[in-house]
Amino acid sequence: MPGFIEKNRTYLVVLAVFLFLFWLLTLQVKAGRFTVLERPVLAVSGFFERIVTGTYNGAASIVQGYAFLVRTERENRRLRDEVGRLRLENQMTAEILEENERLRTAIGFRKLNPPQSVLAQVIARESSPASVTCTLNKGASSGLERDLPVITPEGIVGRVQTALPGTAKVMLLTDPGSIIAVRVQRNREEGLLEGKLDRCALKYVSYYMDVQEGDVLVSSGLDGIYPKGLPVAIVTKVRKHEASSFQTVFAEPVAKLSRLEEVLVFRK
Amino acid sequence: MRPSVYAVILLLLIPLQASLLAPLSRIALAPDLGMAVLYVIGLLTTPVEAAFAGIAIGLLQDVGSASLLGLSGLTLGIVGLLTGLLGQRVLDIKSPSNVVFLALFSLAGSLLMVMFLDLIYGGFPMLGPFFVRMVPRAATTTLAGYLILRFATRRSVLPLIRRRELQKER
Numbered sequence: 001m002p003g004f005i006e007k008n009r010t011y012l013v014v015l016a017v018f019l020f021l022f023w024l025l026t027l028q029v030k031a032g033r034f035t036v037l038e039r040p041v042l043a044v045s046g047f048f049e050r051i052v053t054g055t056y057n058g059a060a061s062i063v064q065g066y067a068f069l070v071r072t073e074r075e076n077r078r079l080r081d082e083v084g085r086l087r088l089e090n091q092m093t094a095e096i097l098e099e100n101e102r103l104r105t106a107i108g109f110r111k112l113n114p115p116q117s118v119l120a121q122v123i124a125r126e127s128s129p130a131s132v133t134c135t136l137n138k139g140a141s142s143g144l145e146r147d148l149p150v151i152t153p154e155g156i157v158g159r160v161q162t163a164l165p166g167t168a169k170v171m172l173l174t175d176p177g178s179i180i181a182v183r184v185q186r187n188r189e190e191g192l193l194e195g196k197l198d199r200c201a202l203k204y205v206s207y208y209m210d211v212q213e214g215d216v217l218v219s220s221g222l223d224g225i226y227p228k229g230l231p232v233a234i235v236t237k238v239r240k241h242e243a244s245s246f247q248t249v250f251a252e253p254v255a256k257l258s259r260l261e262e263v264l265v266f267r268k
Numbered sequence: 269m270r271p272s273v274y275a276v277i278l279l280l281l282i283p284l285q286a287s288l289l290a291p292l293s294r295i296a297l298a299p300d301l302g303m304a305v306l307y308v309i310g311l312l313t314t315p316v317e318a319a320f321a322g323i324a325i326g327l328l329q330d331v332g333s334a335s336l337l338g339l340s341g342l343t344l345g346i347v348g349l350l351t352g353l354l355g356q357r358v359l360d361i362k363s364p365s366n367v368v369f370l371a372l373f374s375l376a377g378s379l380l381m382v383m384f385l386d387l388i389y390g391g392f393p394m395l396g397p398f399f400v401r402m403v404p405r406a407a408t409t410t411l412a413g414y415l416i417l418r419f420a421t422r423r424s425v426l427p428l429i430r431r432r433e434l435q436k437e438r
Contacts, residue, residue, distance in 0.1 A: 010316045017323060018345055021338040029388050041282070041331045048283030056288065125285035129300055129405070130343075130381045131335035135286065141329070161334050171334040178334075178388050197382075198397050217324045248391070258296075 033177060038162055038169075042135075049124040050188055083263050115227060115266040118142050120168070121220045122260045132175040132197060134260060139243055141165045147225050155198065155231035155254035156180065157220060158264055167214035168265075172234065172257050181222040182232050184215050193232060193251065194218060200233050202249035211238055227266065269313055269321070273429045277305055278324065282332045296404050302329055303377060304413035306344055307370045308349025308420050312430060320357070321429040322348025339384055362421050365423040374406035377431045 005012065023259055089245045120138035138144055142165040150170050151157055159174040171178050178195040182202070187210055192203040205211060215235040221228030233251035285301045292298040302325045310318035326344035329338045354369055355361060379402070386392035387425070420429060 012330055012347070014319045014349060017320075018342060021323070021342040024338040025342065026385070028338075029338045035336070036337065037331050041328065041383070044279070045282040045286065045332050048280065049287040052283055052287040072361055113387075124283070126333055126342050128287065128329035128333035128335045129378060130330075130334040130339045130385060136346065175334045176392075177336075177387050190297040194391075196392055197385075201391055203391075205438045219337055250393075263386065 034211055039164060042162055042167065042169055045124075046135060046164065050137065050167070050257075053123040053137075063242055082149075107132075110121055115268075116143075117264040117266050118144060119262060120265055121198070121262055123167075130197075131177070132172040132195065132257070134158075134170050134172060136170060136263065136265070137166075138170045138265070139164045139168045141168045143267045144265055145167045145268075148268065149226045149230075149264050151230060151266065152255045152260070154256065155233075156226055156256065157253075157255045157260065159225055160265065169201055170263075172196060173253055173255075174257060179203075179223070181220045181233055182217040183220040184211060184214055186216050187229075190222070191217075191249075196250070199236070200251045200253060202251065204236075204249050205249050207240060207245050207247055209247070211235055211247070214239055216254075217251055269309060269317070269429055274324070276322065277398065278328055281305065281325065282328060286332075286403060292408070296401050297408050298373060298405070299408035300377075301314065301412060301414035302326065302344060303347065303409050304361050304370070304416055306348050306368055307373065307413040308417045310348055311355040311358070311417065312389050312426075314421065315349050315352025315356065318352035319345050322346070336388065338383065343376035343377050343384070344378050345374050346380065347368070362417070363411070364414065364416075367410050367414045371406045373409040374409040375402055376401040379421070 024034070040062045054073040060188065098214055118138055120136040120142070122134045123137045124135040126133045136144070136150075140163040144160055146160055146163060148160045148163075149156065150159060156173060158170050158178060159167050160173070161171040162169045162204045171192070172179060172195070174195040174197055176195050180193045181190070183190050189209050189211065191205055191209075191211075193200050194203050202211065202217075213235055216231060217233045217235065219226040219228060219230045224233075231254045233253050235249060238247060239249075281301055285298070290302065291397075306318065306322050306325060313321070313343040322344035323341045325348075326341035327338070329335070329340040329344075340367055351373060353371070354366070377433045379398070382392050382394060383399065419425060
């Protein structure tokens with residue numbers, strides 16, 4: 001036995017480290033994710049990501065600027081039309097908002113205060129196959145802090161996980177650690193939406209809950225992070241198991257997470 | 269490998285993976301640079317060194333992302349050990365046929381990670397992501413690994429990155 005240990009000492013050390021990492025994982029299941037060294041690593045990687053993204057975007061904009069010059073006039077005309085249409089829609093929406101506020105006041109509801117937001121650019125995407133994150137070019141100096149909701153015009157993207165002065169890491173809603181309290185828009189049924197890497201799944205959906213493919217899930221606001229009523233995902237698959245009291249419900253995020261360029265971060 | 273090489277790898281891996289390869293991740297084609305580099309380390313060093321390199325790279329990926337600390341560390345550590353053992357057994361480390369193992373390691377690593385996630389969070393689908401995410405990723409990782417190996421085993425590069433003791437051993 002001592003001979004075996006002596007002969008395989010280095011392999012036994014590796015095995016011990018593996019067991020330690022496994023123990024570390026089981027600890028985090030109970031206590032939540034450890035964030036040791038997160039800030040220094042984000043600071044260093046954020047610095048290099050800014051340089052790499054800046055160089056890449058600079059080179060890409062020169063090429064794109066030349067290539068798209070020929071289409072500019074047509075694009076310009078189309079955009080002018082769209083601006084006109086959006087102005088009209090905006091006026092109508094403002095009318096509806098005003099009417100909504102008047103009615104809310106009339107029935108004694110508190111006034112709606114739209115949250116302040118910060119526009120940020122995505123400068124990097126996930127670095128690990130086991131998580132889905134992105135890095136923003138704005139951080140704590142722009143008012144960003146942990147657990148602030150990140151959205152696009154389509155819907156919710158995720159929440160700020162770590163914020164340094166000039167950069168922030170965002171946990172996207174498909175990350176395994178992400179959970180959002182949602183509501184089925186059609187019938188107001190509630191559930192918890194959990195990330196599953198390339199899509200999301202509704203957790204603990206009872207067998208009798210009415211969920212159908214195509215249903216839109218909106219944030220319920222019950223998690224205390226995301227504002228109420230924002231689109232989150234669309235139900236893509238519903239599977240009922242006779243032997244289980246729960247059904248499996250998968251959903252695709254409404255926001256195009258693979259094509260994120262600019263996002264809005266709601267400040268408190 | 270020389271300590272300075274490890275320092276450069278650990279410093280540049282995350283920024284390169286997260287920013288330069290980000291456009292490829294839009295179509296699920298971004299290679300796992302950590303895995304590709306680890307494959308080369310495994311072929312050029314010993315199993316134990318490759319295992320520790322895998323643990324270091326994986327832990328760095330874990331810290332730099334939202335993943336549980338140790339998840340990638342454990343997975344890449346196991347992959348590093350296996351690539352190190354492979355490196356001891358193949359006659360010609362430069363042979364292109366070795367990349368088949370990298371494809372297998374990449375797939376096995378992704379499956380192992382999803383199995384861990386399933387164990388921790390539950391309800392992780394395997395079949396869909398296997399074809400949509402893991403296979404394309406394994407293909408591009410294999411290509412990246414092959415190109416890195418070709419570069420690392422060049423006459424002018426190999427003596428610069430390998431420790432002297434290992435150069436004498438081989």
